Amino acid sequence: MTTSDLPTVMVIGNCQADVYRDLLRSSGEVGVVDVRPVYEMTAADIPSLHADLARTDVLIVQPVRDDYRDLPLGHSQLAAQLPPSATIVLVPVLRYAGLHPYQVLIRPPRDRSLVPPIAPYHDLRAIVAAATGDRAVLEASPNAEQATAAARESVEALRVREQAHGTLVASDLLDGVPRWHTINHPDRRTLATVFDRILDRLPAGLLTDPPRIGDREPLGATRAPVEPAVECALGLPAGEPAPSRADLSRADLSRAAATGARSGEWLVDGSPVPSSAIIDAHLDWYSATPGVVDEGMRRHAARIEMLGLR
Template identity: 80%
Template sequence: MSIPDRPTVMVIGNCQADVYRDLLRTSDEVRVVDVRPVYEMTAEDIPDLHADLARTDVLIVQPVRDDYRDLPLGHRQFAARLRASATIILVPVLRYAGLHPYQVLVRPPRDRSLVPPVAPYHDLRTLVAAATGDLSVLDSAPTPEQATAAARESVEALRVREQAHGTLVASDLLEGYPRWHTINHPDRGTLATVFDRIVERVPAGLLSDPPRIGDREPLGATRAPVEHAVERALGLIGRGADPDDATGGARGGEWLVDGAPVPSREIVEAHLAWYAATPDVVEEGLRRHSARIELLGLR
């Protein structure tokens, strides 16, 4: 097959999808189309996106609701722009709170790109402390029952999303407590297995020599510490720790943020100050994650 005749692949999604796209770029067997993340697209992007979709042979996409941000950016709307012969592979957005039960994402309606300083993740204890003024909640640790319940909840939530959207299955990969870096940054083992399952769904012969993820951690630049209480509850102490993980294991341990160590206490203080100036973020966090807050006994 000559270079111009290579099948065209488009990958649309978040940072996890970026990993799959980067892997495919290393293959000489396909041509990968570069597109912006959906949350960055504007109306000006639509004509070029539609033209690229019309020439795409394989679309790998995470589920996106129709008319996302009042634009035709839903995965079904993408699929409608493909040729009849094209293949669409739906890949779930992976979330896993088993190792980090207090860690959440909050997208305030007024600005869904708004993230807290230093580390772009919210801790439910810090949100509750900001809302109530009770700083003692910052020292909360999960009971074994709470930690295992949070892990089970992550698996079940992903399974529900897979079934609702008809994506390929990845929820089974969470049942063994994989050593993720944060709630949405999987370890390389998880990413490699999901990519293998994507390759299984591409047309036969399209990738005769699929790329491999290698030994590096594609999403490991930012890593949250795993607390001792969680490790004990899940039976992880002394089992399969990442030798490159310098984040520590206690509440007072260190994060790794863009490759640099940052004490957890510094992040808590920065977030409390930021919440004081953005109370709507606190309100949205408490509303959106009320069930997790109750499960973890924070109120």
Template identity: 40%
Template sequence: MTGRQQHYAHFHGLLPLVRDDRPLVLVHGNCQAESTRVLLEGTGQVRTVRVPPVHELTAEDLPRLQRVLDEVDVLVSQPVRDGYRDLPLGTAELLARAPRRPRLVVVPVLRWAALHPFQVIVRSPGAGEPPVVPYHDLRTLTLAAGRPELPEVPSARAVRAVRDLSARELHARGERHGALPVVDLFEAAGDGATQTVNHPGNPVLRGLAGRVLAALGLPAEVPDPGRTLLDSIHTPVLPQTLDALGIPGAGRPDWRVHGVATSDADVRAAHLRWYAEHPGVAEAGLDRHAEAAEELAA
């Protein structure tokens, strides 16, 4: 038995699905989806089944996924396009293959840059991810691309502009896909809103899980899971950023990567070496995130 089979024992059919009168919920998407599932399961109001994140599903997994779909009462899904990675893993495709006509609740892909205004995600096919942490810093990207440097500490205006950009993007994606609203959850969570731009903190995740339950007509109280979800990487937070957002706190100067403190200078040095080995990545990242870079330069 492989580690993957043990981790996803119900999905692989090694353990039977729990059967009772509670609705069976499948949560489909990235790592945020699994955290949402954990919180929903913890309420005791629904049954869930742990499945691999969508980017790890393979053609061999399709029969296993279908066995789950055959019994699902509720599909909670991030917006996944049809034919994702050349497989029928889109939200609409899963819904069409579920014979019980499950209720659909769409949750957004959660990204929030307010606490980390320089941090961005850059997909680089063929290059993979940079070392140490799989995130990019617009200040480092400008250095690697030979463009005018961004200030090390953002102005209060720039911090709020990047926050507003995140809010607009979340609102737009929510309206486009009919997803549950989340911007107010990030705004209310203060310095607990995020660990990284795409790893929300527990207050946001619990709030989202509560809204899923409310959409199903169930009590929306979600207990604390007793641990920090999405805990693998924590990004530095500048005290000036918190001040600009009106959030009390001292920030944090270093990264924490799998529990180990890592300086921002060490991450930058490793990334600059990596960009030198992968020409074009820095330029592509700046082009992709030109609006945020422009705000931070002003």
């Protein structure tokens, strides 16, 4: 059987979708259509995208609102271009802030491609410090009530999104406090389970030997530290560091508990970077990049209040 004779699969979404796409491509039993992420698409991409969809047997897609960026890129709009016999698998965008309650993503409306230096995640303590000039907030650490509330809110938000869009269910996987690397980079166990649920939605017999993630961490190149106060509040095993902090000594862990946001190490593309260096770089970037702090304060006002930062 040639590649052109294989059933065709298209996967559209973020970095999590990239993992599912790469797994399917490795199977050899389906042809995977390469498409750009929707946030990179322009009007010039639409004709070829529609032509590919018309020949697609399975569309695996994360929810996208209709007329996203004034283009017909909503998941329902894409599904309308499929053959009548095609299978659609709607997969939720996974977010979990339980381990990293201060970590957020911010997309300024004037330029949604703007990301801070070193690590593309914002710390709400740095956002509030930049907004108010109060650098003491950088030393904040969540109490048990704040940490557990942030975790519960994160799980409930995913459940609401699943129900609103009719996606397959993944929120139950967060109840066990999985050791994610960042708020949107799940660990391999979470990704493997979601991929198994995707496989369950595929036409019978499409894959006779489904691929597996194995022992690798597909999204583990960048890992944020987990604060001891959070580990304690969530009832994680005492003295068991998260994978992102595996190189830290017990003395490092003690200092991290005492100094909050400006302690600990990230792994960024596999290299250790002190949290304090990232926060300092972000504060400088906020000063030079208007609009980001205001958008962060507006968009994440409820979480800022929940965590007692204002």
